[in-house]
Amino acid sequence: MLLTRKSVELLAPVGTWEVLEVAIAAGADAVYLGGKRFNMRMHRTDTNFDDKMLKQAIEYAHKHNVKLYITINNLLSDREIEPMRDYLKYLETIQPDALLVQDLAVLELVKELHITIPLHTSVMMNTHNEHAIHKLKEYGITRIVVGREMTLPQLSLFRERTGIEVEYFMHGDMCISQSGQCYHSGILFGQSGNRGRCLKPCRWAFKLINEDTKEVLDENGPGPYKLALKDMCMYRNIPELIQAGVHSFKIEGRMRTAAFVERIVKTYRKAIDSYIADPAGYVTNETDWQDLYENRSRDFSTCFALGKPDASAIGFTGEREPRFFSQAVKEASVDSMVPMKDTQQATLIADTYKPMLSVRVADITSLKSACENGANVVYVGGEAFKPHKAWTLADIKEAISITKKYNAKLIVTTPRATMERECSELEQLFTALNEIKPDGVMVSNMGSLNLAKKFTSLPIQTDFSFNTFNHLAAKLLKDNGSVMATTSLEATYAQIKELLTTSQLPIEIIIHGPIEAMLLDHNLPAMSLGYNPLENPDMCDKHFALLDTANEIHPIRIDQYGRNHILFAKDLCLLPYLVNLAGAASYRIEAQHYTPELVGVLTKTYRGELDKLTNDLQNYQYDKTIAEKIAKVSPRELGVGAFRYRISR
Amino acid sequence: MFHIGILQLTQNLDDAVRGFKQGLKELSVEADFHYFNADGNINELPKLAQELAELNVDLIFACSTPAAKAAGNLVTNIPVLFTPVFDPISVNLVDNLEFPGGKLTGMSGMVNADDKVKFIQELLPNVKRLGMLYHTEDSNSLIEASNFRKAVTDKFALSELTITCKEDISLLTETLPQDIDALFLPIGRIIEENFASIAYYTDAIDVPIITSHAPNVVLGSLGALVANHAMLGKACAKQAHQILIEGKDVKAIPVGITDKPEILLNAFVADNLGIEIPASLLAKATEVYE
Incomplete structure (x- = not known):
């Protein structure tokens, strides 16, 4: 297909009116910005537009033939649904060219309110596969901001198979974690990266250590800023980007100054126009490149666009880090929850209330241990963290025969991130499961939900990675075949409580276990230690960890896909708060990283407490020594996660 | 032109x-x-x-x-x-x-240190022991700490606490005095940028922070008097x-100094800490964050 001026859209970030004017004058085809409410840049109130300014900005942009998109890409808690309804009604009257959304509730609201504005999914929706797109299209999504982990060939395939318009972050600040799947700031500080308040723990200084021996491994390494991803820059690869079929070239930086945005827009404008005018004769303008390079903030990388990045994508020394947002702190211990105002107010539960106790395990021995000690449901499958092996079909069959014996259910889980490879594998797996007949499957994203629906008739549960925060998101999941949703790991006590009363879908709460701060497609140990993973496959079986400046140790676990999962230093333990959380359909222990013995201890403990609780809620008394006993046999200290906070912001 | x-x-x-x-x-x-x-x-x-x-x-x-x-x-x-x-x-x-x-x-x-002391007295009349945290490698922080020290005289007992690099903030849990009623932060870039980690530790011991940097008020400081x-x-x-x-x-041409510093307050933080902000201050405040 021949290229025209309309083949590519140069999309600029706007934080202030001044930036709006210069970005448009510099040649942006479209701009995106946030209102004062609900968007991903909530730290600086002065870089967002109030309602009146939004209207003026749209008029200004349209007068200059420029499109304007408004970001409402925040997760919502139930109490924010009503304000969001009002906001959407207002946005409908001013008609921006699109809305960028993250929370599934917004898709529901848009339908309910008959909003006519086109919808784009935010990068926070973490879209990596075509099956998610097919589903999202049913909800009126016309464009996808794809996950940052996508390579250009993957994007091309994606577009060909779905016909969706693709928007790609091609210049600016990047996240090292998969978008929407980073819980570090949200859980530790109560300021969520999924709600525009990220305090960037990825920019802290770390040492790489051997988790078992605590030996520091990178004393002579390239530097302490191991997660400090450089800024994306595709300037030297504009032909590849255009030919891959990326429609919208997105520049990051809604907090940037006018001069900064202007330079980038101008430079890319010139290059894009020059390429479209004469693709075969295009050469990179070295003077412009020099100017862009000299005025860079961090150093540059092409991140995943041209393939999996290596150590050169990380700014190990921290020299060019423009600013920091936080320093490492000691994680909240198990007894540091905010006081619950309704502690004494026992939840009304029916006599017939019998919640499930579920346990996620890594192997058959642990599965037996869970069953013997009173688990109602066991989860297997999904990510296998090395040195554990992935679950084979034979393993699953065996698991089913064991759970049957104990009258427990077996649910097969699926990986959190599903790209091309994982999706194809899931098609096979789901088809095979129809024969093997476990009691259900659990999926982790919209794409795998859609696949499960298509390939199996088994009951489907949705995992925490859907970031379910409110009843409308739960409704959407229910409408799409989910029989149970897991709450977001960032949800606080009050937010979970609210969801328990409003959700039409049964709710599962993760109450114990190691929780993941970040999910990375990078190989951290290899990047820091400089070994070749091909020549050192056994290195993946080692237990590495990051030691932060508060002396907290964050284990790194590597799965069968090579992804790195960075855990919090403390394992979640909500045992003391169980009584206040009555009303959930299921309580889950994440025990994949535990020994079979510990799986047994934990299952037995929680079984006992749940039974006491359901038998006589009014007289239930929590005994502090129980958590202390668990702490003694746990590999890490116990923490309280997001429950440290009244609400997650 | x-x-x-x-x-x-x-x-x-x-x-x-x-x-x-x-x-x-x-x-x-x-x-x-x-x-x-x-x-x-x-x-x-x-x-x-x-x-x-x-x-x-x-x-x-x-x-x-x-x-x-x-x-x-x-x-x-x-x-x-x-x-x-x-x-x-x-x-x-x-x-x-x-x-x-x-x-x-x-x-x-600069905002006059005497004005800052008065502001803290009005906002937190019960403060007896005040912590002051500053970065020793920042010349401005040293000056304000010195001015503030003089202005405090016998109005509060002052517990001074310093960091020499940003990573020191991580260890505040061990160094932060438990007996302070409030923490004052003089100006200084490292402290201001990494404010969230400081507030993380003070929140745990229910200590309000008075900052000198306006954006910190939005992020969780109780209040500030700023130019x-x-x-x-x-x-x-x-x-x-x-x-x-x-x-x-x-x-x-003389160097000027602000004659109208503004009061910024955070009502959400006050509520969390169970502090009632005096109505007189609320009335004078330029901005009260909810």
């Missing part, structure tokens, strides 16, 4: 630049601007200042102390207006405030008018 160079250290100072431009407009000083922002990178400033010198601008508006130093170090005679520089004497930008004596003058970002950057920028515009239009000599 004048050519004015703007040298800015970080985006945190956007308001000052905005106020400066607005002020010039109101005074009908016509100018085109050459704008350089080091985006937090202090080492870039001398190079950027040099570029402004080569553009032969009529005046440089330097935002922050390092920017003022970079512009002051140029071998040209281009006049330099600075803000917010906390104490321009101690960092050798001017000889004295009344008669700067060189090519630099501007607006100090409004936009107003400082505007006041610099007046000084620019004196230099460019009235032809006054820079060395004789």
Whole structure:
């Protein structure tokens, strides 16, 4: 297909009116910005537009033939649904060219309110596969901001198979974690990266250590800023980007100054126009490149666009880090929850209330241990963290025969991130499961939900990675075949409580276990230690960890896909708060990283407490020594996660 | 038409630049601007200042102390207006405030330490022991800590606490005195940027923070008494008018200081800590964050 001026859209970030004017004058085809409410840049109130300014900005942009998109890409808690309804009604009257959304509730609201504005999914929706797109299209999504982990060939395939318009972050600040799947700031500080308040723990200084021996491994390494991803820059690869079929070239930086945005827009404008005018004769303008390079903030990388990045994508020394947002702190211990105002107010539960106790395990021995000690449901499958092996079909069959014996259910889980490879594998797996007949499957994203629906008739549960925060998101999941949703790991006590009363879908709460701060497609140990993973496959079986400046140790676990999962230093333990959380359909222990013995201890403990609780809620008394006993046999200290906070912001 | 160079250290100072431009407009000083922002990178400033010198601008508006130093170090005679520089004497930008004596003058970002003490007394009348946390490698922090120490006299007992690098903040859980009723943060970049980690630890022991940096109030400080950057920028515009239009000599234009510091409060934090903000303060506050 021949290229025209309309083949590519140069999309600029706007934080202030001044930036709006210069970005448009510099040649942006479209701009995106946030209102004062609900968007991903909530730290600086002065870089967002109030309602009146939004209207003026749209008029200004349209007068200059420029499109304007408004970001409402925040997760919502139930109490924010009503304000969001009002906001959407207002946005409908001013008609921006699109809305960028993250929370599934917004898709529901848009339908309910008959909003006519086109919808784009935010990068926070973490879209990596075509099956998610097919589903999202049913909800009126016309464009996808794809996950940052996508390579250009993957994007091309994606577009060909779905016909969706693709928007790609091609210049600016990047996240090292998969978008929407980073819980570090949200859980530790109560300021969520999924709600525009990220305090960037990825920019802290770390040492790489051997988790078992605590030996520091990178004393002579390239530097302490191991997660400090450089800024994306595709300037030297504009032909590849255009030919891959990326429609919208997105520049990051809604907090940037006018001069900064202007330079980038101008430079890319010139290059894009020059390429479209004469693709075969295009050469990179070295003077412009020099100017862009000299005025860079961090150093540059092409991140995943041209393939999996290596150590050169990380700014190990921290020299060019423009600013920091936080320093490492000691994680909240198990007894540091905010006081619950309704502690004494026992939840009304029916006599017939019998919640499930579920346990996620890594192997058959642990599965037996869970069953013997009173688990109602066991989860297997999904990510296998090395040195554990992935679950084979034979393993699953065996698991089913064991759970049957104990009258427990077996649910097969699926990986959190599903790209091309994982999706194809899931098609096979789901088809095979129809024969093997476990009691259900659990999926982790919209794409795998859609696949499960298509390939199996088994009951489907949705995992925490859907970031379910409110009843409308739960409704959407229910409408799409989910029989149970897991709450977001960032949800606080009050937010979970609210969801328990409003959700039409049964709710599962993760109450114990190691929780993941970040999910990375990078190989951290290899990047820091400089070994070749091909020549050192056994290195993946080692237990590495990051030691932060508060002396907290964050284990790194590597799965069968090579992804790195960075855990919090403390394992979640909500045992003391169980009584206040009555009303959930299921309580889950994440025990994949535990020994079979510990799986047994934990299952037995929680079984006992749940039974006491359901038998006589009014007289239930929590005994502090129980958590202390668990702490003694746990590999890490116990923490309280997001429950440290009244609400997650 | 004048050519004015703007040298800015970080985006945190956007308001000052905005106020400066607005002020010039109101005074009908016509100018085109050459704008350089080091985006937090202090080492870039001398190079950027040099570029402004080569553009032969009529005046440089330097935002922050390092920017003022970079512009002051140029071998040209281009006049330099600075803000917010906390104490321009101690960092050798001017000889004295009344008669700067060189090519630099501007607006100090300082808020009188006595006013800060009074503000804390009014906001937290029951405070007996006040903590003060500052960064020993930051000259402005040292000056404000010294001023504040003098102003406190016998009004509160003061527990001083220092960090020498940003990573020290991680260990505050071990060093933060448990007996303080509130924590005061003098100005200083490292403390301000990493405020969330400080608040993380003070929250755990129910200690309110009084900051000196406006954006920290949104992030979880109980309150602050601050110089409004936009107003400082505007006041610099007046000084620019004196230099460019009235032809006054820079060395004789006194360095100004804000006479109307603003009160910022955070009601959400107050509620969390069970603190009732006095109605008198709420009425005077420029902004109360919910």
